[in-house]
Amino acid sequence: MAVTVVTNANFESEVLAADKPVIVDFWASWCGPCKMLSPVVEEISNTEDSVKVCSVNVDDEMELAEKFGISSIPTLLVFKNGQLANQSVGVIGKDQILQLTK
Amino acid sequence: MIDIIIIGAGTAGLTAAIYARRAGRTAVIFEAHAYGGQIINTPEIENYPGIANISGFEFATALYNQATALGAEVKMERVVAVSDNGAAKLVRTDKGEYECKAVILATGAKNRPLGLENEKALVGKGVSYCATCDGMFFRKKTVAVAGGGNTAIEDAAFLSNYCEKVYVIHRRDAFRADAKEVDRLKGRENVEFVLNKNVTGLIEDNGRLCGVEVTDKFSGEKTVIDVAGLFVAIGQAPDNTPFANVAALDDGGYIKAAEDCKTGTDGVFTAGDCRTKTVRQLTTAASDGAVAALAACGYIDSL
Numbered sequence: 325m326a327v328t329v330v331t332n333a334n335f336e337s338e339v340l341a342a343d344k345p346v347i348v349d350f351w352a353s354w355c356g357p358c359k360m361l362s363p364v365v366e367e368i369s370n371t372e373d374s375v376k377v378c379s380v381n382v383d384d385e386m387e388l389a390e391k392f393g394i395s396s397i398p399t400l401l402v403f404k405n406g407q408l409a410n411q412s413v414g415v416i417g418k419d420q421i422l423q424l425t426k
Numbered sequence: 427m428i429d430i431i432i433i434g435a436g437t438a439g440l441t442a443a444i445y446a447r448r449a450g451r452t453a454v455i456f457e458a459h460a461y462g463g464q465i466i467n468t469p470e471i472e473n474y475p476g477i478a479n480i481s482g483f484e485f486a487t488a489l490y491n492q493a494t495a496l497g498a499e500v501k502m503e504r505v506v507a508v509s510d511n512g513a514a515k516l517v518r519t520d521k522g523e524y525e526c527k528a529v530i531l532a533t534g535a536k537n538r539p540l541g542l543e544n545e546k547a548l549v550g551k552g553v554s555y556c557a558t559c560d561g562m563f564f565r566k567k568t569v570a571v572a573g574g575g576n577t578a579i580e581d582a583a584f585l586s587n588y589c590e591k592v593y594v595i596h597r598r599d600a601f602r603a604d605a606k607e608v609d610r611l612k613g614r615e616n617v618e619f620v621l622n623k624n625v626t627g628l629i630e631d632n633g634r635l636c637g638v639e640v641t642d643k644f645s646g647e648k649t650v651i652d653v654a655g656l657f658v659a660i661g662q663a664p665d666n667t668p669f670a671n672v673a674a675l676d677d678g679g680y681i682k683a684a685e686d687c688k689t690g691t692d693g694v695f696t697a698g699d700c701r702t703k704t705v706r707q708l709t710t711a712a713s714d715g716a717v718a719a720l721a722a723c724g725y726i727d728s729l
């Protein structure tokens with residue numbers, strides 16, 4: 325599996341309606357720490373079948389960022405059954421990310 | 427046994443690894459957060475000799491690639507303790523224990539928090555330590571910057587470009603920052619200086635920051651300023667307390683060591699921003715990395 329790019333238009337179907345926990349990575353190209361976190365998130369998308377991994381480029385999707393009150397990136401949101409279940413700000417390790425989905 | 431364990435994969439630690447590997451020593455670096463250290467947030471570095479302009483992320487990645495290509499190993503583990511058993515040092519991390527001949531403490535420094543009760547909980551919910559990273563989320567909103575140094579003044583200038591209003595809250599009425607930059611900032615219509623006041627409280631609404639309480643240094647009077655964001659720029663602070671048993675610390679928590687990068691303990695060296703020094707920059711961090719690594723190699727040769 326790869327990382328699914330999410331927009332305001334497909335957020336509902338890709339994230340809220342997903343049948344497993346979803347990690348959503350809010351990032352931007354000018355954000356150094358985001359570029360460090362993204363490869364870890366991508367690795368999870370390739371190795372963990374039990375979670376779905378999505379990414380939101382905040383420059384393109386300001387509305388989505390605002391909707392979830394994102395005011396610092398990288399931010400990871402975790403959704404379960406259409407509900408926001410967990411979140412984390414800043415660069416964290418793979419183990420910590422997976423912990424958020426537990 | 428590993429020859430040299432380096433704690434911290436910032437500029438100092440990665441440079442130390444380059445020198446250690448080129449001297450034929452095995453080197454393992456432990457990093458608690460992300461390789462690259464403090465500089466990864468900085469959009470532009472323009473004072474590193476030989477490189478006119480580079481982003482912090484690119485600089486850190488190039489350094490990381492250089493060190494790992496030479497055979498240095500970077501492990502994403504936080505070091506919690508170092509014990510000195512003479513010729514062998516024991517390094518304990520949050521995942522395991524490792525033995526080595528020499529240790530280099532290159533733990534750097536972190537943004538200094540205000541130390542307020544709900545500060546940690548509000549990070550990413552209105553409290554930030556990096557204006558260039560998070561400023562865009564406060565477009566057309568009212569924010570405050572706490573601090574009076576160059577970073578605070580630069581942050582306020584940057585934020586005033588697209589925030590509705592920027593308060594600069596400073597505990598004194600004089601600034602450590604360049605006078606010219608302060609004057610330029612004073613000329614901006616949407617910037618207001620709040621002087622001789624300390625930020626003493628963070629007011630939240632529904633888990634998000636909605637205001638700051640400031641206390642006047644002289645009268646003790648408390649006032650509340652409504653803001654959606656607070657950018658804390660009151661300097662850096664080290665965290666060397668786990669290593670105080672092998673390296674003496676000064677009053678500020680920095681490791682006491684001179685230009686030779688030696689701590690009081692044989693075989694334990696230090697490099698970069700975590701050491702007592704006057705100039706904390708990439709160049710001085712790189713310089714320390716080289717000095718500490720070669721001193722560690724010399725020490726191992728003498729065993």
Ligand SMILES: Cc1cc2nc3c(=O)[nH]c(=O)nc-3n(C[C@H](O)[C@H](O)[C@H](O)COP(=O)(O)OP(=O)(O)OC[C@H]3O[C@@H](n4cnc5c(N)ncnc54)[C@H](O)[C@@H]3O)c2cc1C
Nearest residue numbers: 434436437438458463464505533534535698699706707708
């Ligand atoms: C906003 C900003 C802008 C700057 N701009 C410039 C500039 O333009 N030019 C310039 O020359 N300098 C600049 N600096 C200063 C420069 O970033 C520092 O001098 C340099 O990063 C110091 O490197 P270091 O390796 O000593 O420490 P750091 O970069 O702080 O790296 C230390 C590393 O150690 C890790 N660590 C700490 N404790 C542990 C532990 N117990 N276990 C494992 N890992 C640990 C940390 O996570 C960190 O990654 C800037 C600093 C800031 C904050």
